[in-house]
Amino acid sequence: MSTRSLAIPVWAVCALVLLLVPAYGSPTFVDLAFRTASLIVLAISWNLMASAGLISLGHSAFFGLGGYVGILSANLLGAPFWLSLVGAVIAGTLLGSGLALITGRMRGIYFAITTLAASEGLRVIAVMLPDLTGGAKGAYLKAATFPGVLAINLAMSLVAVAACIIAWMVSRSRFHYAFRAMRANEAASQMLGIFPLKYRTAIMALSGGMASLVGGVEVWHGGYLDPAVAFDLHITITSQIAPILGGIYTLSGPILGAIATVFLGDATRIALGHLQGASLLVFGLVLVFCVLYLPQGIQGGLLRMLGKRPSEAAAEPKLSPTVATGAAKP
Amino acid sequence: MDIFPQAFSDAILLAGLYTLMAVGLxxxxxxxxxxxxxxxxxxxxxxxxxxxxxxxxxxxxxxxxxxxxxxxxxxxxxxxxxxxxxxxxxxxxxxxxxxxxxxxxxxxxxxxxxxxxxxxxxxxxxxxxxxxxxxxxxxxxxxxxxxxxxxxxxxxxxxxxxxxxxxxxxxxxxxxxxxxxxxxxxxxxxxxxxxxxxxxxxxxxxxxxxxxxxxxMGFPMLVKAIAIVILGGLGSIAGTVLGAFALAFAETFVSYYLPEGSGWAEGIAFVLIIGILLVRPRGILGQAVET
Known part of the structure; x- marks a missing residue:
């Protein structure tokens, strides 16, 4: 039990550091903290969907939508910072629950394809409505009231801490068990009285709102948005690599993974910066490697190194190639 | 000049290409x-x-x-x-x-x-x-x-x-x-x-x-190929041919007949994916697939 009692203070210190860096850190650290916090939220959001058996290949859809709601509500309606973020969350929630309802009983491949289509479709819409979005040329943020860089950076840190707390609360609730049952065998879980659509819509709304909120904060941070930035494949990729690298379906996995992914991206940029595309090549290889050889990610690897039985990992194989999900294969 | 024959022949030529693109998938x-x-x-x-x-x-x-x-x-x-x-x-x-x-x-x-x-x-x-x-x-x-x-x-x-x-x-x-x-x-x-x-x-x-x-160039083509395969029905070659013609005709005619159509045509694949999943998830000729 000693690790468990140690865990809470450790996480509290991490959260405190994340909240203090925007105010007291050097510019490099402030930037690093912002990017890490942003990826932590995206990774948690992706992991929440994945834990319900929903593989998103289009997380940039939520991110981009949030960004556009943020910038448009500020530019056209004069919404202040916090109000535009509320708008972004609402938009992401609606998109998430909408996707959950559209895909209905279909999971796996169909869900992945639908998210992919949603993100590409939104990108086309953003390009084709130049009067509203600025089209391919993009749009600059022209806010009536600018909250200041510190407030924006702090907001990102706060969102990250809140996302961690939400993920922890979800893991404590009955959602957690419902998801495990749905992931293993949805038909059987239905017979046990779990109504999958309800849980799926709820988790999609929650996780969609989270990812959109990141988009909303990022647009205030960057001050500029165009369809290529908003619906960048890079967002989709990093938000799925982080939880997989860290440890899918776990609480600390997305956080560890987000830190590792930011580190990995920066390291490749420093080492191989002259090669355009090197960091995404590394991410692709990491993805293949993790699926084949490190199915429990860093978290599982760490626990094994410490000689501990991975708490949930032992009971439930994660990305393990040896396990077929019962009825999923014909 | 009537543009219908031109649009029609363009659509047929595109459909052949789309069929090849999607049939492997x-x-x-x-x-x-x-x-x-x-x-x-x-x-x-x-x-x-x-x-x-x-x-x-x-x-x-x-x-x-x-x-x-x-x-x-x-x-x-x-x-x-x-x-x-x-x-x-x-x-x-x-x-x-x-x-x-x-x-x-x-x-x-x-x-x-x-x-x-x-x-x-x-x-x-x-x-x-x-x-x-x-x-x-x-x-x-x-x-x-x-x-x-x-x-x-x-x-x-x-x-x-x-x-x-x-x-x-x-x-x-x-x-x-x-x-x-x-x-x-x-x-x-x-x-x-x-x-x-x-x-x-x-x-x-x-x-x-x-x-x-x-x-x-690959990624957008992959998405279109997926749209075609879903439209025709996952796993059916005949359905894939049908899906390729449907997408090619929809794209070509939108780009010929709508203002700024060539831009909107790029979005048709995504609309089709969402639409077909709503209406008939197994596609036109597809078998029911457990996913």
């Missing part, structure tokens, strides 16, 4: 039950293969086509035995993430090797054209259409009449029964994956003198 899914998210990158590799053979050695894309098809088959074979075979019985998430990762890696190797610059092959027939009645026919597109028809016909003939082709269909229909009939399922899997990659490489060779070649 359809075969791969029908047999292995895996959507290969790296399929778009195979198209890209085929296009670059044709480009380099043309630029460095002056080989006409139509002559390099058989060569590159064999190379594509070999690449698919190696990929299957190297990685894909390991996730055949794994949950969908492994398969999706694995092929997605492979595609990502291939795409960025291409960016590093060949930069992001746009290129194209320029054989004589790529730009010449002739006018038939009201219709302008670009010879490059007609050539591409003919090549596509020949290859799709060859695939269908192979599936229909050859011993291994029939074995492939048997595996697609019922894996366990195929095993009981003494079919080496793993060999069929490797073969189908190889053929499916070869078809995508062939698509790349054919589009090399129609579209601009960049390392990023």
């Amino acid at each position: 359809s075969l791969g899914f029908g047999v292995l039950r895996i959507i290969n998210f790296a399929q778009g990158e195979m198209i890209m590799l085929g296009a670059y293969g044709a480009f380099w053979l043309f630029t460095l050695m002056g080989v006409d894309p139509l002559i390099s086509l058989p060569l590159l098809v064999v190379a594509g088959f070999a690449l698919g074979w190696v990929l299957f035995h190297g990685v894909v075979a390991k996730v055949l019985d794994a949950p969908h998430i492994n398969q999706i993430l694995l092929t997605f990762g492979i595609g990502l890696a291939i795409q960025h190797v291409a960016i590093i090797l060949w930069t992001g610059n746009a290129r194209s092959t320029t054989p004589d027939y790529a730009t010449t054209s002739s006018v038939v009645g009201d219709v302008l026919l670009v010879h490059g597109r007609v050539t591409a259409f003919a090549a596509a028809v020949v290859m799709v016909a060859a695939l269908i003939a192979w599936l229909q009449w050859s011993e291994t082709g029939r074995a492939t269909r048997a595996v697609a229909e019922n894996r366990s029964a195929a095993v009981l009939m003494g079919i080496d399922v793993n060999r069929i899997y490797a073969l189908s994956f190889g053929v499916s990659c070869a078809l995508s490489v062939a698509t790349g060779v054919v589009v090399s003198f129609i579209l601009t070649i960049t390392p990023f």
